[in-house]
Amino acid sequence: xxLLPFLAAGWIFLVGLYGMVTSRNxxxxxxxxxVAQSSTYVLLLAVGYRRGGTAPVFADIPVGSTVVDPVVQxxxxxxxxxGATVTALLLSLVIQIRKRTGTLDPEALTGxxx
Amino acid sequence: xxxxxxxxxxxxxxALVLVTVTATCAALTRDPVRQAAVLSALGLxxxxxxxxxxxxxxxxxxxxxxxxxxxxLILLTVRKARRTARGDGARPxxxxxxxxxxxxREGE
Amino acid sequence: MTRNTRTTVFLVAAAVLAAAFTWACTGxxxxxxxxxxxxxxxxxxxxxxxxxxxxxxxxxxQRALDTLGEESILFAAVLGAVVLLRRARDEDRADPExxxxxxxxxxxxxxxxxxxxxxxxxVVAHGQLSPGGxxxxxxxxxxGLHLAYVAADYxxxxxxxxxxxxxxxxxxxxxxxxxxxxxxxxAGGSYLENVLPLGTxxxxxxxxxxxxxxxxxxxxxxxxxxxxxxxFLDQAVxxxxxxxxxxxxNTGGGAPGNPPEAS
Numbered sequence: 001x002x003l004l005p006f007l008a009a010g011w012i013f014l015v016g017l018y019g020m021v022t023s024r025n026x027x028x029x030x031x032x033x034x035v036a037q038s039s040t041y042v043l044l045l046a047v048g049y050r051r052g053g054t055a056p057v058f059a060d061i062p063v064g065s066t067v068v069d070p071v072v073q074x075x076x077x078x079x080x081x082x083g084a085t086v087t088a089l090l091l092s093l094v095i096q097i098r099k100r101t102g103t104l105d106p107e108a109l110t111g112x113x114x
Numbered sequence: 115x116x117x118x119x120x121x122x123x124x125x126x127x128x129a130l131v132l133v134t135v136t137a138t139c140a141a142l143t144r145d146p147v148r149q150a151a152v153l154s155a156l157g158l159x160x161x162x163x164x165x166x167x168x169x170x171x172x173x174x175x176x177x178x179x180x181x182x183x184x185x186x187l188i189l190l191t192v193r194k195a196r197r198t199a200r201g202d203g204a205r206p207x208x209x210x211x212x213x214x215x216x217x218x219r220e221g222e
Numbered sequence: 223m224t225r226n227t228r229t230t231v232f233l234v235a236a237a238v239l240a241a242a243f244t245w246a247c248t249g250x251x252x253x254x255x256x257x258x259x260x261x262x263x264x265x266x267x268x269x270x271x272x273x274x275x276x277x278x279x280x281x282x283x284q285r286a287l288d289t290l291g292e293e294s295i296l297f298a299a300v301l302g303a304v305v306l307l308r309r310a311r312d313e314d315r316a317d318p319e320x321x322x323x324x325x326x327x328x329x330x331x332x333x334x335x336x337x338x339x340x341x342x343x344x345v346v347a348h349g350q351l352s353p354g355g356x357x358x359x360x361x362x363x364x365x366g367l368h369l370a371y372v373a374a375d376y377x378x379x380x381x382x383x384x385x386x387x388x389x390x391x392x393x394x395x396x397x398x399x400x401x402x403x404x405x406x407x408x409a410g411g412s413y414l415e416n417v418l419p420l421g422t423x424x425x426x427x428x429x430x431x432x433x434x435x436x437x438x439x440x441x442x443x444x445x446x447x448x449x450x451x452x453x454f455l456d457q458a459v460x461x462x463x464x465x466x467x468x469x470x471x472n473t474g475g476g477a478p479g480n481p482p483e484a485s
Contacts, residue, residue, distance in 0.1 A: 002252040002253050002254075003244075003247055003248070003252075003253070004127065004130060004253070005126070005130055005253050006247040006250060006253070007244065007247060008130050008133065008134045010240060010243045010244070010247070011134055011137075011138075012133070012134060012137040012138075014236050014239070014240060015137060015138050015141045015142075016137070016141050017232070017236065018141060018232065018236070019140075019141030019142065021228060021229065021232045022225075022229060022232075024144070025144065025146060027146040027188060027191050027192055027195070028143075028144060028145075028146050028149055030188070031140065031146065031149045031150070031153055031188060032140075032141050034153060034184055035137050035140050035141050035153070035156070038133075038137065038156065038160055038180070039137075041160065041164075041172070041176070042130075042133065042160075042163070045163075045164060045167050045169055045172065046167070046253055047250070047251075048167075048169075048258065048261065049126075049167045049168070049253060049254050050254060050255065050256060050258060050261075051122075051123075051254030051255075051256070052122075053168060054168055055168045055169065055170050055171075055353065056168075056261075056265060056275075056276040056277060057170070057171075057274060057275045057276065057277070057351075057352060057353055058269065058274045058275075058276070058424075059274040059275065059351045059352050059424055063269060067168075067261070067265060067276070068167065068168045068169070068258075068261070069258040069260065069261030069264075070261055070264050070265065070268075070276040070277050070279075070280055071260045071261055071264050071280060072261075073169045073171055073172050073277045073280075074277050074280035074281045074285065076169070076172045077171050077172050077175055077277060077281065077355075077357055077358075078281060078288075078289060078292040078357060079292075080172065080175045080176050080179050080180070080357075081175055081179055081296070081357040081358075081360070081361060081443060082292050082295050082296050082299070083179075084179045084183050084184055084187075084361075084447075085295075085296050085299040085300055085303075085446065085447070085450065086295070086299050087184055087187065088187050088299065088300075088303050088450045088454070089299040089302045089303045089306075091187055091188065091191045091303075091454070092302070092303040092306040092307045092453070092454075093306060094191060094195075095191060095194050095195070095306070095307065095457060096306050098194070098195050098198055099198060099310075102198075104195060107225075123254075170353035171275070171277045171278075171353045171354065171355065171358070173353075174345070174353055174354060174358040175357050175358040175361065178358055178361040178362050178365065179361055182361075182365050183361060183365060183447065186365075186451070187450075187451075187454055190451075190454040190455060190457070190458040191454070191458075193458040194454075194457045194458045197458070197462065
C-alpha cells in the first residue's frame with residue numbers, strides 16, 4: 001500500500017503513452033494524452049495525502065485539525081481545467097488536419113508541405 | 115496497511131484499482147466514440163479517488179471536466195470528421211491518403 | 223520508421239522509465255506520510271488571511287501569480303481554438319433543421335437549466351469557504367447552459383448564448399485578474415498582494431482579494447468554455463466543409479436531415 005498509488009500513476013502514464021505511440025487515429029491519440037495527463041493528478045494527490053487527515057477546508061471543522069496537503073490540490077485543480085482547454089486546442093488542430101489532408105491517420109501524414 | 119484508518123485506506127485502494135483499470139481500457143479502446151464513453155467513466159472513477167484522498171475541490175472540477183467536457187469535445191470532433199467524410203462520396207473514415215487530395219486540388 | 227521498430231523503441235524506453243520510476247518511488251516519503259512542510263505552512267498562511275478554503279487561498283492569494291500564468295494558458299488555448307475553427311472562405315454555413323424533442327426531455331431540460339446555472343454561480347461564489355471556486359463553477363456554468371441545446375434546439379442555444387458577449391467577457395475576466403494584481407502595486411505592496419480588508423473568517427466577504435480574483439477566474443473560465451463549445455458545435459452542426467476530393471452532387475445521396483446546400 002505504501003508504493004501502490006505511485007506505481008499506479010506510473011502505469012497510467014505509460015499506458016497512455018503506449019496508446020499514443022500505437023495510435024492510428026488522431027482523435028484517439030488526443031484521448032490517450034488525456035489519460036496520460038490524469039496520471040499526474042494521481043501522483044500529485046498521492047504525494048500530498050496524509051493518513052487520517054481531512055479536506056483542507058476549515059468552514060466546518062475546527063481550526064487546527066489535521067488536514068491533507070492543500071498545495072498539491074491547488075496545482076491539480078488548475079491543471080484539470082486548463083488541461084481540458086489545451087485538449088480542445090489539440091482537437092481543433094485535428095479538425096484542421098482532417099480538413100486539409102482528408103485523413104486522421106498519423107501514418108498517412110508524411111513530410112511537411114508548404 | 116496500518117490499523118488506525120484502515121477503512122479509508124481500503125477505499126483509496128479500491129478507487130485506485132478502478133482508475134488504473136479504466137485508464138488502461140481508455141488507452142486501448144481504438145474507436146474514438148467508445149473511447150469517449152470510457153474516458154467519461156475514467157473521469158468518474160478519478161473523482162471518486164480524489165474524494166477518497168480528501169480532495170473535494172479537485173473532485174468537483176474533475177467531475178465537471180473529465181466526465182462531461184472532454185468526452186463531449188471528442189464526440190463533437192468525431193462528428194465533424196464524419197461530416198467531412200461524407201463529402202468524398204460516403205467513403206469510410208480511412209481515406210486514400212494525401213496523394214488523392216493533392217491531385218484533386220491541383221486539378222481545380 | 224516502421225510501426226514495429228517504433229513500438230519496439232517505445233517498449234524499451236518504457237521499460238527503462240518504469241524501472242527508474244519504481245526506483246525513485248522507493249525514495250519518496252511513503253504514501254500517507256505525516257510530514258508535509260509546505261502544506262503546514264500554506265494552511266497557516268491561509269488562516270492568517272482568514273480564508274476557510276485553503277486550496278482557494280493558495281490558488282488566488284499565495285500562488286496567485288502562478289494562477290495568472292495558468293489563466294493565460296487557458297486564454298491562449300481558447301484564442302487558438304477560435305482562430306483554428308473559424309469559418310474558412312471555402313466553407314458554407316447551413317442552418318440545422320430543428321428536430322422534434324420529446325416533451326419530457328424539454329420539460330426536464332427547462333427545469334434543470336436554471337438549477338444548474340444557479341449551482342454554478344453558488345460554487346463560484348463560495349469558493350473561499352467551501353470546496354469549489356472559479357475553475358469548477360465556471361465549467362459547471364458553461365456546461366449547464368448547454369442544456370438549452372438538449373432541451374430545445376440549436377437556434378435557442380444561439381439565442382441564450384450571444385457569442386460576442388461571451389468573447390468579450392472572456393477577455394474581461396482575464397483582464398480583471400491582471401488589473402487586480404495592480405491593486406497590490408498601487409497600495410504600495412507587490413504585484414497580486416492581498417491588500418483588501420480581510421473580513422471575518424468564514425463569511426462570504428472574507429479573504430480580501432480572494433473572492434474578487436475567484437470571481438474573475440469564474441467569469442473567464444465560464445465564458446472561455448462557452449466560446450470553445452460554441453466553436454466545436456458550429457463545426458459539428460452548422461459548417462459544411464467542401465469534401466476535399468468530392469464533387470458536389472455526391473453529397474445529395476447520403477445526408478439525412480442535412481439538406482445539400484452548396485449546389
